[in-house]
Structure formats: C-alpha cells, structure tokens
Amino acid sequence: MHRYIARRLLLVPLVLFLVSLVIFVLIHALPGDIALVILAGGGDAGMVSEEALAALREKLGTDQPLWVQYGAWMGGLLTLNPGLSLWTGEPVAGEVLTKLLVTLQLALMAIAVSWLIALPLGVLSALRQDTWIDYIFRVLSIGGLVMPEFWTGVLIILFLSTWFGWVPPLGYARFIDDPMRNLSQLLWPVLALGYRLAALLSRMIRSSLLEVVREDYIRTAWAKGLREQVITYRHAMKNAILPVVTVSGNHIGYLLGGAVVMELIFNLPGLGRLLVDSVFHRDYPVVQIIVLAMALVFMLVNLAVDLLYGWLDPRIRYS
Secondary structure, three states: OHHHHHHHHHHHHHHHHHHHHHHHHHHHHOOOOHHHHHHHOOOOHHHOOHHHHHHHHHHHOOOOOHHHHHHHHHHHHHOOOOOEOOOOOOEHHHHHHHHHHHHHHHHHHHHHHHHHHHHHHHHHHHHOOOOHHHHHHHHHHHHHHHOOHHHHHHHHHHHHHHHOOOOOOOOOOOOOOOHHHHHHHHHHHHHHHHHHHHHHHHHHHHHHHHHHOOOHHHHHHHHOOOOHHHHHHHHHHHHHOHHHHHHHHHHHHHHHHHHHHHHHHOOOOOHHHHHHHHHHHOOHHHHHHHHHHHHHHHHHHHHHHHHHHHHHOOOOOOO
C-alpha cells in the first residue's frame, strides 16, 4: 500500500509539469494582447500608441520569448511565488487560494447532498422494484439526468423570485465570518449541482444493488432469517457501493467545471468565475495557476478514491 501511494505521489510533479506546458502553450495561442486590453480599457484600440504598448509589454514581461516566460513562471512556481496578476497586480497565489476555497466548498457540499439524496432513493427503488415508488424515483432520476445544471439553476431562481421574491445576494459571506448566511447563499447552487449527480448515483445504486441481491450469499442471508435492513446495508451495500464510489470521485472534476456556471448564475466569487474573467482579460498567470490547481485537486481526489476502493473491498491489494 505504501509503495503504491508513493508511486502515485511521485507521478504528481510529472503530470503537473505536462499540464503546465500544455496550458501555457494554449493560453498564449489565444488571440489578444493583455497590454492592449489594459491600455484600451474597452475603448478603441487604435487610439493606443505603439510606444505606450511597447512600454507596458516590457513592464509585464510579455515581450520576452515564450520559453523565457515559461522558465520565469516555472521558477516562480518552484519557489512558491507564482507572481502577480497582469490585470489586477495582486499576488496570484492569494487570489486563487481565496477563490478555490469557495469552489471546493460548493463542490464538496454538492457531493454530500447528492449522496444524501441518492443513497436512500436508490436503495428504496431497488428494494421496491417495479412498484409506484420505483416509478416515481426513476422519473425523478431521469429528469435530473436530462436537465443541465444551468437550466436547473435558472429554474430555481425563476421559481424563488416569482413566488418568494428571492434573488441571489450581491455580497458573499465567508463561512468563518457568518456561517448561517454562507450556507443560505450556497444552498440553492448546491442543490442545482447536486441534483444531477444524485440522479446519476441513484440510478447506479439501484442497478448495482439489484445485481447484488441476486447473488447466492444474499439468498443464504435470507435463508438464515436475517432482517431486510441487515441484509441490505451490512451485506449487499458493501459490494453494490463500489462502482458508485468510483463514479462519485471521478465527478469531482465535473463538479469543478459545473461550478463555473453556478458561480455566474448565483453570483458567487469562486474559482470558475475568476477563470472566466482571467481568460477574458488574457491574464495568463492566473489562468495557468487555476488550471494547475484543478489538476492537482483532481489527481488527489482520484488517489483518495482508489484507496477508499481498496478499503471497501479487501480483495484489492496494492503492491
């Protein structure tokens, strides 16, 4: 187990290096010039003088060859100092970390809510197969799969604003400052994000549990006179939950991407919103750090899922 974890962790720097190289090339291949965006300020770019443009490019360092810019950026990363934002002039690390905490809270709460919804619904739907309860849950799960998150979020805002006069707040309260206000602000985007994942997980739990309950050891448990709750949660669920755990972990990256839309719809200052603004402003250092942070989170989550899988299934041995 320890050797397996060590090998996986040793791969992290290599993967991050490849991700950094790819995103650096792609972001610099985009049309546009950060110096021109700053000087024009949304106005006529033809009014900007070449002298001012060249001076700002020299100040920002964007006049250097790409390999020099990449080397300087990587040097900053190795010293834990990724530099300053080209647009705001603020330290990139502090700005990205603040936004990352908001996005991670949103994604983790969405996963928790999806499990709270999917687990009882999936189990009950499997145990009451082809009954009216099963039909209702199947309709709800199919509805969650066919509706994208942004549409669910728009419907939530439309319903709340029409019936209760609620609109997304303009300000954001951090959890450490005002926990109740923070949770109330994240409630609806969490439900919009978690509904789709809950629909997927409940379908998987239902199908996996239906397959497991037909196994011989489950029939033996019934023959021994064990209660339904004991058979379901102590024997059947331990095997039925394995593929669901894998899918749930892999959807962390999906939720980080879906959080971009939710942050825009519900006016949340998260990492996705910062990424969109940074791409629009051609703020290369911020975009590159955000992508690296997402890649690192995704790799660590996948490692955690693999270890959890091995803990749930003792037949798996990591050598």
